[in-house]
Amino acid sequence: MSAAMLALHRVGIRPRMRGRELVLLLVVAIALTTGWASLQSFRSSQLEVGDAWLLATYLGALAAIHLGFVITGRRMDQILFPASALLGGLSVLIMHRLPQDLAVQSIAGRVLELGPLQLLWVLLGFGVMAATAILVRSDGWLRRYKYTWAALGIVLLLLVFLFGEVTGGARLTLTIGPISGQPSELLKVILVVFLAGYLAENRWLLATSSTSVGPFKLPPLPYLLPMLAMWGLALAIVIVQRDLGAALLYFLVFLSLLYVATRRASYVVLGLLLFVAGGAVLYQLFPHVQDRINVWINPFVDPQGSGYQIIRALYAYGRGGILGTGLGAGLPQVGAVPSIPAIHTDFIFAALAEEMGMLGALAILGLYVVIAERGFRIAATAADDFRALLATGLTLVVVVQAAIICGGNLRVVPLTGITLPLISYGGSSLLVNGAVIGLLLALSDRAVEPPPPGARAGVARRLGQRVRRAGGKFEEAIS
Amino acid sequence: MDVFTLGLWALRIAFVVLIYVFFVFVARALWQDLRAGVAGAGRPLARLHVIGAPEGRPSPGTSIPLDAVNSLGRDVNNSIVVDDSFVSAEHALLTFRGRAWYVEDRGSTNGTWLNGQRVEGLLPLGYGDEIQVGQVRMRLERARQE
Numbered sequence: 001m002s003a004a005m006l007a008l009h010r011v012g013i014r015p016r017m018r019g020r021e022l023v024l025l026l027v028v029a030i031a032l033t034t035g036w037a038s039l040q041s042f043r044s045s046q047l048e049v050g051d052a053w054l055l056a057t058y059l060g061a062l063a064a065i066h067l068g069f070v071i072t073g074r075r076m077d078q079i080l081f082p083a084s085a086l087l088g089g090l091s092v093l094i095m096h097r098l099p100q101d102l103a104v105q106s107i108a109g110r111v112l113e114l115g116p117l118q119l120l121w122v123l124l125g126f127g128v129m130a131a132t133a134i135l136v137r138s139d140g141w142l143r144r145y146k147y148t149w150a151a152l153g154i155v156l157l158l159l160v161f162l163f164g165e166v167t168g169g170a171r172l173t174l175t176i177g178p179i180s181g182q183p184s185e186l187l188k189v190i191l192v193v194f195l196a197g198y199l200a201e202n203r204w205l206l207a208t209s210s211t212s213v214g215p216f217k218l219p220p221l222p223y224l225l226p227m228l229a230m231w232g233l234a235l236a237i238v239i240v241q242r243d244l245g246a247a248l249l250y251f252l253v254f255l256s257l258l259y260v261a262t263r264r265a266s267y268v269v270l271g272l273l274l275f276v277a278g279g280a281v282l283y284q285l286f287p288h289v290q291d292r293i294n295v296w297i298n299p300f301v302d303p304q305g306s307g308y309q310i311i312r313a314l315y316a317y318g319r320g321g322i323l324g325t326g327l328g329a330g331l332p333q334v335g336a337v338p339s340i341p342a343i344h345t346d347f348i349f350a351a352l353a354e355e356m357g358m359l360g361a362l363a364i365l366g367l368y369v370v371i372a373e374r375g376f377r378i379a380a381t382a383a384d385d386f387r388a389l390l391a392t393g394l395t396l397v398v399v400v401q402a403a404i405i406c407g408g409n410l411r412v413v414p415l416t417g418i419t420l421p422l423i424s425y426g427g428s429s430l431l432v433n434g435a436v437i438g439l440l441l442a443l444s445d446r447a448v449e450p451p452p453p454g455a456r457a458g459v460a461r462r463l464g465q466r467v468r469r470a471g472g473k474f475e476e477a478i479s
Numbered sequence: 480m481d482v483f484t485l486g487l488w489a490l491r492i493a494f495v496v497l498i499y500v501f502f503v504f505v506a507r508a509l510w511q512d513l514r515a516g517v518a519g520a521g522r523p524l525a526r527l528h529v530i531g532a533p534e535g536r537p538s539p540g541t542s543i544p545l546d547a548v549n550s551l552g553r554d555v556n557n558s559i560v561v562d563d564s565f566v567s568a569e570h571a572l573l574t575f576r577g578r579a580w581y582v583e584d585r586g587s588t589n590g591t592w593l594n595g596q597r598v599e600g601l602l603p604l605g606y607g608d609e610i611q612v613g614q615v616r617m618r619l620e621r622a623r624q625e
Contacts, residue, residue: 020508027504031497038490047486079505086501204586326491356495363498370505383576384601 016073018066024082025066029059032089035327039097042328054119058092061123065130072134077378077444083370084129084437087422088122090364094352095119095344095425097327102344103425114344114425121427125434132438139443143386146197153190156183157233161240182428184237184246185419188401189432191250192257192393198226199261200385207262230254231274238282244292245418248404251275253396260392261385296414312340313347313409316354324357344425346417349409364423365406371437372399378444391443394436398422523622524575527559530609530616536562542620549573551612552585565589565613571598573610579603580619582610589613 032055040050062085069076095118103114112120142149160183165173174183199206234247255271282289291306299307299314316339319325330351331339340347353361375395382388398421405424408415419429422437523544529537537543543559550557552570561570567587574581583601584591591598592611604610610617 024501024504024508027497027501031494031501034490034497035494038487038494041483041487041490045483047483047490079508082501083505086498323492324495326487327494360495360498363495363502366502367498370502373509381576383579384581 013071014073015071016075018070018078021066021069021078021082024079025062025085028062028082028086028089031086032059032093035090035093039093039327042326054092054096054115055089058089058119058122061126065126068130068134074134074441074445076133076441077374080371080374080437080441080444081129081133083367083374084422085126087364087367088126090352091348091423091425092119092122093327094348094355094423097355098344098351099338102338118425121425121430124427125422125430127434128431129434129438129441132435133441133445136439136442139387139390142193142390143197146194149190149197150194153187153194156187156190157237159183161236164241182426184241184243185428185432188246188249188253188397189394189436192253192390192397195254195257196386196389196393199257200389203261203385206258206267207264231271231278235278235282238289239286242288243417244289244414245401245404245408245416248416249397249401249418252400252404253393256396256400257389257393261389292414292416296411299411309341309347310411310415313350314411316340316350317358317410320354320357320361322358324353324355324360327355330354342417345419346405346415346424347409348420348424349406352423353409365402368399368402368421371395374444375399375440378440382443387443391440394440394443398433398436525580525606525622526620527573527610528618528620530618532561532563532615534563534614536560537615543617544622545573545575547575550585552587561612561615563613563615566615570612571610580605587612 033049033052036052036055037047037049040052041047044050065081069081092115096115098114100113100115103117105112105117107117107120160174163174165175173180230251234251237243237247237250251271255268258267258271259265279289283293294301295306295310299310301307303311316330319331324330331354340350343351349361349364352364356363372395375391375398379388379391379395382391401418401421404413404416405418405420407413419426421429421433524547525545527543527545527549529539529541529543532539537560546558549559550569550572551559551561551566552568553560553562553566554568557569559573567585567589569585570587571591572583572585574583581601581603582591582593582598584598589612593602593604594609595611604619606619606621608619610619
């Protein structure tokens with residue numbers, strides 16, 4: 001053992017090799033370098049790697065994070081990080097390839113264009129991921145204050161309702177001083193934390209029914225209220241924020257978690273019925289919902305207007321074919337106009353599918369499947385209900401979002417504007433998804449603090465009991 | 480076909496193929512995990528030693544092997560059927576999660592008891608602890624090393 005190792009041991013740090021992760025990261029590095037070479041060679045018409053500082057910085061950061069995990073000796077999942085790293089690398093690559101003036105921002109006196117700007121956000125996102133994975137050693141701060149988190153989420157939502165700025169027809173962006181961001185990204189994590197806490201505590205009660213309405217067996221009314229509140233929240237987001245994607249994501253994640261916690265299909269059926277009913281009413285009342293559905297059913301009715309974006313994307317898949325046009329050889333813009341509006345955010349999947357072909361697109365979907373597999377495995381081996389539900393929820397937030405936007409891009413489901421996790425351009429999305437992956441890694445660590453024995457009678461729990469007691473009285477009064 | 484066109488084509492195909500190579504490595508890791516899981520599958524995680532059962536089902540002195548999830552109760556669909564007149568159909572759940580054993584009551588009429596204390600919520604238990612469902616007393620023991 002070397003002197004450096006001994007010194008580390010003395011301060012309580014025991015490095016631990018992460019062989020599997022290292023091998024996978026090497027494959028990621030080779031794949032990304034090949035992609036970069038293919039792009040640069042196409043641009044300069046000679047076989048070369050070219051000036052690769054963007055890629056080199058990214059790979060350097062990956063190596064640093066891996067080293068950080070090794071030195072701190074964390075026994076975490078070894079596949080989740082390389083899979084995320086490959087997605088992040090594809091993001092850096094495709095942003096470098098797209099027209100650089102799609103997003104320009106000046107930070108600290110330097111003007112950054114799309115490629116470097118995205119690299120900065122990806123690095124910050126992965127920084128958050130590594131920090132979360134290494135520093136989170138206990139889940140008490142999430143477990144104990146679930147009602148506080150829920151309150152925070154509602155405050156965040158109200159702030160957006162009141163002060164949000166409208167971008168692309170949806171009220172999404174919140175600006176506080178110099179910082180602007182999209183709180184709906186953060187809200188999805190807060191929602192999962194709250195639901196995991198609530199369901200872990202009331203799982204048995206929700207799973208053993210007592211009242212029945214028609215063919216459905218339902219839990220007592222007070223336990224049903226959060227479900228209805230959730231449904232109302234999704235509707236409110238659609239009406240006030242015009243953010244169909246976020247509403248769909250929240251509701252799907254909520255229903256899935258409810259099913260995972262209770263194993264009762266009747267809740268899912270009921271939830272879907274509520275969803276269809278709500279959707280039908282919204283379709284009648286709001287023209288922007290009608291637009292989305294009509295464009296989905298037949299975009300060619302208005303090819304130069306509302307159908308333009310999706311038709312362009314369909315053409316792009318056609319140009320790409322099975323093997324793709326190759327990086328750089330696609331058609332991202334006609335003259336100075338991007339051929340697909342919002343190609344760097346909502347339609348990044350179309351850009352990748354055009355240049356990497358169907359095989360590349362399937363590979364990207366496969367990476368999300370890998371993330372899902374790891375996430376659900378972490379959930380299955382979790383030490384208690386809260387952790388299992390939290391890991392399930394965090395995994396669902398990432399992969400359901402990917403499914404919604406990829407499905408929208410491919411015209412499988414109506415298009416709703418949300419980001420493709422870890423790939424789309426955008427700071428809020430990358431930071432939050434980084435934190436989600438980081439939390440999953442922390443939950444997979446076999447050396448984290450074991451869960452507290454039994455249920456704790458904390459302030460929040462007592463408050464919850466009081467609310468439930470009041471709800472119970474209310475039910476007695478009306479029955 | 481000149482060298483450049485061929486080289487560019489090769490690079491472009493190699494890029495997509497390498498992502499699939501990544502999947503091959505992931506699949507290999509999964510396969511190894513799976514094999515490790517199968518290798519340890521024949522061995523029970525722990526045993527439940529029956530100390531006392533006045534009605535004789537299960538008979539005292541037997542040692543029941545445990546899986547990761549064990550349901551206890553009088554119903555025949557439980558993984559451990561405890562046929563005692565004071566036991567509910569779905570009585571209790573004994574689970575191995577992460578590194579520890581946990582016991583929880585499934586809303587039974589007469590309750591589940593851990594070392595003489597009534598189980599409420601999820602309680603961790605160690606080897607040597609005593610569980611009582613109905614009139615049946617059982618002790619959690621390590622799986623014997625072969």
